[in-house]
Amino acid sequence: MVNYTDSALDRTFAALVDPTRRAILSRLEREDRVSVSELARPFAIKLPAVMKHLDVLDSAGLIVRSKQGRVVTVRLQATPMQEAMAWLGRYERFWSASLDRLASYAEAKELEIREAEAKENPR
Amino acid sequence: MTSLTIVRRIAARPALVFDAMTTPEGIGHWWGPDDGPVLLAETDVRVGGTFRVRFRMLDGTEHESAGRYIEVAKPEWIVMSWRWIEQGEPAEEGRESRLEIRLRPVDGGTELTLTHAQLQTEESRISHEQGWSGSLDKLVRHFLARKGAK
Numbered sequence: 001m002v003n004y005t006d007s008a009l010d011r012t013f014a015a016l017v018d019p020t021r022r023a024i025l026s027r028l029e030r031e032d033r034v035s036v037s038e039l040a041r042p043f044a045i046k047l048p049a050v051m052k053h054l055d056v057l058d059s060a061g062l063i064v065r066s067k068q069g070r071v072v073t074v075r076l077q078a079t080p081m082q083e084a085m086a087w088l089g090r091y092e093r094f095w096s097a098s099l100d101r102l103a104s105y106a107e108a109k110e111l112e113i114r115e116a117e118a119k120e121n122p123r
Numbered sequence: 124m125t126s127l128t129i130v131r132r133i134a135a136r137p138a139l140v141f142d143a144m145t146t147p148e149g150i151g152h153w154w155g156p157d158d159g160p161v162l163l164a165e166t167d168v169r170v171g172g173t174f175r176v177r178f179r180m181l182d183g184t185e186h187e188s189a190g191r192y193i194e195v196a197k198p199e200w201i202v203m204s205w206r207w208i209e210q211g212e213p214a215e216e217g218r219e220s221r222l223e224i225r226l227r228p229v230d231g232g233t234e235l236t237l238t239h240a241q242l243q244t245e246e247s248r249i250s251h252e253q254g255w256s257g258s259l260d261k262l263v264r265h266f267l268a269r270k271g272a273k
Contacts, residue, residue, distance in 0.1 A: 013241065091127050091239050094156040099237065101153035103133045106143045110135035110232070 012080040015060035020045070021053050025062065028076040036065075036072045126240035137226040137233045141198035144224060150176055157181045170195055174203065190219070199226045205239070 015021055024039060040050040054074065057063045061080045065072055133140055143149035147164035154161050155178040162185065163177040170192060177187040187208040194202035201224040207214035220241050227234040 087241065088127055090156075092129070095127065095129050095237055095239065097156050098153050099129060099131050099235070101158075102140070102143055102149075103131060103135075105149065105152040106133050106135035106140045106233075109139050109143065113139070 011060040012062065012084050015056050015062055016084075018053065018056075020050075021057055024050075024053060024057065024074075025076065028063065028074065033073045033075045036074060039074060126238055128236065128238045131235045131237075132229065132232060133235055134232040136198075137228050138198040140226050140233045140235060141201075144201065154178055155180065155186075163187075168192055168195055168197075175208070190222075193221075199228075200224070 016025075020043060023043070027039065027042075028034060036050065036054065037047070039054075040047050043050060054063065054065065058065060062077055063074050064077050065074050067073075135143075143153070145166055145168045147166055150164040150166070151161045154164070154176050157180050159178060159180040161176060161178045163175065165176075166172070166174045168174075172192045172195075173189065174192065175187065175189040177185060179185045188205055189208050190204040190206060192201065192203055194200060201222075203222045203224075205220045205222050220239060223236075223238045223240070225236045227236070
């Protein structure tokens, strides 16, 4: 249960906060490799702004950039997203199982109280 | 920023659910991801008070979490900080998550809403306040639906 979070996960979540960056990731999910200029085209922002977003995604390990001649292409790196999902999955398992037992315990207590009340106040 | 929310209906009055969630006796009956035993439970249920719970999983490993009660309004509302402890020390330096529990009286018992949120950077805090939607949210919902969470 321990050690499944670290600062890399923070960078992943921070990178995923921004809608432009999520749009970039969505596109990279659909298309394997996209050039930077092609990635920038749908957005109403200038290329340097797109480059900044790519820097954030890069430092979060979510994308990989490679240069072929004068063209820089970008592709998705899925591992950090999988780690973020693993964080959620572990807590989901923890709470789902815990709350099942919590419910059984509280419901048994409720029955005890109702039975005690019924004895005290017979109809 | 991301968080996990689970909603459950429990056929018991909110005060009972509250006690089950906050007393050492109650916690001993349910805390943990499998049927392994709770080894230790300490709670000081007031604003600023601390909790500490240690449990053993069926695979034999032992785990401990601890934190503080940030808000307490019996029987409907608890906010706690949460972190994992390893050998008496915080397991991940500076890492703390936030647990919110709302107990709403409904016909026949209680509706429990639990939100476990990862809190870390200033950026993630701001984004949490602004709320966020998009592909990760969808992914998370899909994932949780697949896992059968309610």
